[in-house]
Amino acid sequence: PVFVGGAPQPPGDFSGEAFSANHDVVVVDNTGRLNIAAWMSKSDMAEVGILRVVFSTLRVLYTSTRWGCLQHEAKLAMKFLDETAADRFAALFLYRVDRPELKFDNVLRYETGRAVKFIPDLLVRGLRDRVPLVTARLERTPSWRLQDARPQNKRAELLVGLLLNPDHAPRLVDHGPPAEDAKACEDFRRLWGNKSELRRFQNGQIGESVVWACGDAEKRLMIPTRAALYLLQRHVFIEPQSVECWAGSALVNLLRPAARVPRAARIESSELVAAGFKTVMKSFDAFAKMIRGFDGLPFAVSAVTPASSALRYSSLFVPRPRDVSEWSSVPSTCQFIEPIEIIVQLEGNTRWPDDLAAIRQTKLGFYIKFAELFEKAFPGSVRTAVAAAHGDEEGYLDVAGGSGFVFRVRIQQEREAFLMEREIKDSTTPAGRKTGLQRLLHGYRRRYEHVPTHTNLLQALCQHHPSLSGSIRLAKRWLAAHCVLGEPHVSEELAELLTARPFTDPAPHTIPASPQAGFARFLYHLAEWDWKAEPASVDLEHAEGCSSSCGGAWTEALRAEADEKFAALRAEEETAARASGTATRRTRTWIVQTPRDTAGTAWTAPAPVVARRIRTLAKAAVKLLRESIVSGCERNIVNLFGHPTDAYDVLLCLDEEKLTRRYEAVSPTASLLRSKRSSELRAGKEEDRYGGSTVFVLWDPSVREPRPWKANLAFSTRTVGGSDDDDGCGGGDTGESGAKGGGKVTSAKEKKKKKKIPVPHAAANLDAIVSEMTRIGGGLVREVLSQS
Numbered sequence: 001p002v003f004v005g006g007a008p009q010p011p012g013d014f015s016g017e018a019f020s021a022n023h024d025v026v027v028v029d030n031t032g033r034l035n036i037a038a039w040m041s042k043s044d045m046a047e048v049g050i051l052r053v054v055f056s057t058l059r060v061l062y063t064s065t066r067w068g069c070l071q072h073e074a075k076l077a078m079k080f081l082d083e084t085a086a087d088r089f090a091a092l093f094l095y096r097v098d099r100p101e102l103k104f105d106n107v108l109r110y111e112t113g114r115a116v117k118f119i120p121d122l123l124v125r126g127l128r129d130r131v132p133l134v135t136a137r138l139e140r141t142p143s144w145r146l147q148d149a150r151p152q153n154k155r156a157e158l159l160v161g162l163l164l165n166p167d168h169a170p171r172l173v174d175h176g177p178p179a180e181d182a183k184a185c186e187d188f189r190r191l192w193g194n195k196s197e198l199r200r201f202q203n204g205q206i207g208e209s210v211v212w213a214c215g216d217a218e219k220r221l222m223i224p225t226r227a228a229l230y231l232l233q234r235h236v237f238i239e240p241q242s243v244e245c246w247a248g249s250a251l252v253n254l255l256r257p258a259a260r261v262p263r264a265a266r267i268e269s270s271e272l273v274a275a276g277f278k279t280v281m282k283s284f285d286a287f288a289k290m291i292r293g294f295d296g297l298p299f300a301v302s303a304v305t306p307a308s309s310a311l312r313y314s315s316l317f318v319p320r321p322r323d324v325s326e327w328s329s330v331p332s333t334c335q336f337i338e339p340i341e342i343i344v345q346l347e348g349n350t351r352w353p354d355d356l357a358a359i360r361q362t363k364l365g366f367y368i369k370f371a372e373l374f375e376k377a378f379p380g381s382v383r384t385a386v387a388a389a390h391g392d393e394e395g396y397l398d399v400a401g402g403s404g405f406v407f408r409v410r411i412q413q414e415r416e417a418f419l420m421e422r423e424i425k426d427s428t429t430p431a432g433r434k435t436g437l438q439r440l441l442h443g444y445r446r447r448y449e450h451v452p453t454h455t456n457l458l459q460a461l462c463q464h465h466p467s468l469s470g471s472i473r474l475a476k477r478w479l480a481a482h483c484v485l486g487e488p489h490v491s492e493e494l495a496e497l498l499t500a501r502p503f504t505d506p507a508p509h510t511i512p513a514s515p516q517a518g519f520a521r522f523l524y525h526l527a528e529w530d531w532k533a534e535p536a537s538v539d540l541e542h543a544e545g546c547s548s549s550c551g552g553a554w555t556e557a558l559r560a561e562a563d564e565k566f567a568a569l570r571a572e573e574e575t576a577a578r579a580s581g582t583a584t585r586r587t588r589t590w591i592v593q594t595p596r597d598t599a600g601t602a603w604t605a606p607a608p609v610v611a612r613r614i615r616t617l618a619k620a621a622v623k624l625l626r627e628s629i630v631s632g633c634e635r636n637i638v639n640l641f642g643h644p645t646d647a648y649d650v651l652l653c654l655d656e657e658k659l660t661r662r663y664e665a666v667s668p669t670a671s672l673l674r675s676k677r678s679s680e681l682r683a684g685k686e687e688d689r690y691g692g693s694t695v696f697v698l699w700d701p702s703v704r705e706p707r708p709w710k711a712n713l714a715f716s717t718r719t720v721g722g723s724d725d726d727d728g729c730g731g732g733d734t735g736e737s738g739a740k741g742g743g744k745v746t747s748a749k750e751k752k753k754k755k756k757i758p759v760p761h762a763a764a765n766l767d768a769i770v771s772e773m774t775r776i777g778g779g780l781v782r783e784v785l786s787q788s
Contacts, residue, residue, distance in 0.1 A: 108160040136161075308340045374401065647698065
């Protein structure tokens, strides 16, 4: 007990023992007679938001904004105060921390008016170290007039928040007491009922335990919710179907391809499902080891580096091996396999050519040599293809081997970058050539330097935070559903950095321990981020509790450098805007700074109009997410992935049977189609890189305006009438008006010479353009819907 006035009263009605015997939490005022925390339970003590207590002689004024975690938030506050590298004022005093979708990993909600104090203690006993924090609070408490009786048909809603321990939450077995402790075993069986069973473990110990059958990693993260529902049903007689859960169950199916993929096109087993990304990781290790062991190469292989989202736990779907030997019985549209990129670095040598074109031809020869070696390693089951260079693009080698995966091999030679830099600095190089070389050099650095480094760092972070992988995949699914994932909008690496941000800097909350919590914070950040005024800062290398050998964590010098670069970039954009009046087109939108990229411009960011659109969609998504949790209907959350179509002029509906990735599309369920949608997210057929079947067309407003017809207009046109030419071929006053005004009288010959010549005007022939799209698409376009 806590006595504000000092020492407690002598033994009696107002002693410390008397208060503790009657109340869970004791905070006695300065009179020594009033417990101002008498209404608090132990779980409430674990929670508080903003608490102000004003003591007077006989009255207490208490005001609060929803419950939050008192002890939990106090520990977080002390932790933030101890940090000197970052400014934590906003995290401590400006951000709300009572939003359940952002604060908790799992949320349970149901209508009840009983056992409010009993439920947190029950869940703490049952979930143990799976959840460091369990809180319960009443929502929507009923109200009635003072002169009326309490209404019997109005019940309060109880919200239970679970904060998960990422190390223990996915555990499959809850170990109970050993068989020798009869009393403890009886208590354990009383708690778990039929779920408890006596087992003998590998270490020889015999004891009570509870086993949770589960498949992949996403389902294992829902074990705490399953356990909580079971305990509520057994001890509080609350049926699981009456409890609405925010536990990610409605989102898990979005991370799996449709089950209707032909059986012959995939290799499936319970072991593969449970292994997750481990299968592709092991295949990559074996593939890289084989490349390093190749003999007969002119230059030795110095390194084999992963450069694919599948090898950093962030591909939307977990890669599954494919049996290419059975493809003869599989439709051609089911034979698509996402290639897994790797970088093979060859040692430097003076025998490399001193010319860019010659180096690329040499690399092409290496691809052919690699193909021969792979065919010898996997006779009869390997399909290799060497892609010819397209313009300035580099070639690559695709290898489909016995592992069931397709690896795309790219060869790196550092001399390429040296030659490009040297030619750019050469004063005799033409300006056009320099521009092309700068673009090539940027692509080289991104492909061979930034992407492999990013892959290694994110791989280590996902291994330390298991829920980060699911959060990234949900974020990618959301961005893709709204047609903004990938070039030229939001690059995959940029989306991964923004999703990883709450895992590296979780203030004002704890690190998310569930995919849906990380996804919710990603959406909230996009909705509230003022990217014009402040950059985002992400440090993948020194996340909390995650050690990295790559070095390069934030230091004061790096932070100062990043701030200076951001200020200089915005000042340069403002100067250019005043000079040209095109600020919107030139503004760099999302600046995501890292210790290795203090400028924050390594990855492709969306254009300003797209960034504003994403922010609008994120705000609508956050609103829908909050409404779904408040109303207790998690099924509505799937509506986040419905793309609004009203803003588009034309919809090209494609034939799904001819799409190679149709099995990756979001499958709308009956409950999704029947559910009420928010006005901001009117649903349409999803169109994205993952199985989208609709192409959205938005016309440039300028092409609708009539313009003088010219032979070199870059689009199909139609005549919309004519007007007088204003370039001196006609116009001016008539002869009569000139005579009446006292001016020079124009002769008949001059009148004929200055006769007005009508100039035809043209506008875009939109119908013809759509017809041309349909014709080029062949039988791919099933239907055209015009909305303008």
